[in-house]
Amino acid sequence: MIDNDSVIKLEDISFSYTGSDIQVLDHLNLEINKGDRIGLIAPNGSGKTTLLHTIMGLCKPDSGTIKVFGKILNNEKDFLQVRSKVGLLFQDSDDQLFCPTVLEDVAFGPLNLGFSRTEAIDIAEKTLKRLGIQLFEHSVTHKLSGGQKRLVALASVLAMEPEVLLLDEPTAGLDNKVKKKLIHILNSLDISYFVISHEFDFANAVTDKIYSMENGRILRDDEIHIHHHEHVHQHGKHPHIHK
Numbered sequence: 001m002i003d004n005d006s007v008i009k010l011e012d013i014s015f016s017y018t019g020s021d022i023q024v025l026d027h028l029n030l031e032i033n034k035g036d037r038i039g040l041i042a043p044n045g046s047g048k049t050t051l052l053h054t055i056m057g058l059c060k061p062d063s064g065t066i067k068v069f070g071k072i073l074n075n076e077k078d079f080l081q082v083r084s085k086v087g088l089l090f091q092d093s094d095d096q097l098f099c100p101t102v103l104e105d106v107a108f109g110p111l112n113l114g115f116s117r118t119e120a121i122d123i124a125e126k127t128l129k130r131l132g133i134q135l136f137e138h139s140v141t142h143k144l145s146g147g148q149k150r151l152v153a154l155a156s157v158l159a160m161e162p163e164v165l166l167l168d169e170p171t172a173g174l175d176n177k178v179k180k181k182l183i184h185i186l187n188s189l190d191i192s193y194f195v196i197s198h199e200f201d202f203a204n205a206v207t208d209k210i211y212s213m214e215n216g217r218i219l220r221d222d223e224i225h226i227h228h229h230e231h232v233h234q235h236g237k238h239p240h241i242h243k
């Protein structure tokens with residue numbers, strides 16, 4: 001039976017990097033449904049990036065199943081299809097942007113999806129305008145500031161009109177002005193998204209529920225007691241349980 005509301009479903013996913021005996025994902029389960037806006041806050045090294053790369057087929061799980069829109073993904077062809085529906089905003093914008101100018105970078109996705117050059121440029125221009133960054137259109141991408149690059153990277157993902165967005169620490173290194181802009185953009189989207197963040201205030205401003213991750217598994221919001229106060233111990237800045 002296909003569940004029409006299911007966007008992404010990970011069942012019992014385990015993964016360790018080749019040559020490492022650390023189980024980064026350990027029988028992990030995660031469900032993202034239509035309309036979900038979920039945040040994930042967990043310490044460095046918890047496996048958050050690995051989790052997103054697994055959904056995109058960039059890390060191959062040792063066991064478990066990945067379903068996107070109800071369909072089990074088995075091979076590279078399945079993942080290729082998924083990459084046009086699931087947009088990943090990389091932790092490092094330089095991993096996302098590789099063309100000489102902003103317009104080319106944002107047009108690259110639509111071109112790859114089969115749009116003509118004129119159509120792709122038109123989509124790119126509209127997307128830049130929508131994010132209020134059309135002034136950068138002819139800028140040289142690698143000369144932009146970190147914040148500008150992040151917005152261009154987001155434009156390059158949104159230009160592909162994904163049905164779900166995965167964002168890997170989108171506010172890292174951003175000043176408050178760009179952060180506010182990002183909050184505004186995310187809140188104006190009408191697609192599901194899953195956003196990894198270190199910042200509780202940001203995650204709280206753009207999501208409806210916040211999960212955490214521990215020992216290779218997701219802890220849902222009914223399993224964590226989220227609170228925000230000063231701590232002296234290691235997990236102080238993240239949602240955690242006091243046992």
Ligand SMILES: Nc1ncnc2c1ncn2[C@@H]1O[C@H](COP(=O)(O)OP(=O)(O)O)[C@@H](O)[C@H]1O
Nearest residue numbers: 017020022024043044045046047048049050051
């Ligand atoms: N390419 C890699 N090869 C081996 N180990 C890796 C690799 N990438 C990440 N790791 C390890 O996997 C664990 C999870 O990393 P990562 O998914 O980047 O965590 P997070 O995004 O939560 O900081 C860490 O222990 C990290 O050192």
Ligand SMILES: [Mg+2]
Nearest residue numbers: 048049050091
């Ligand atoms: Mg990471």
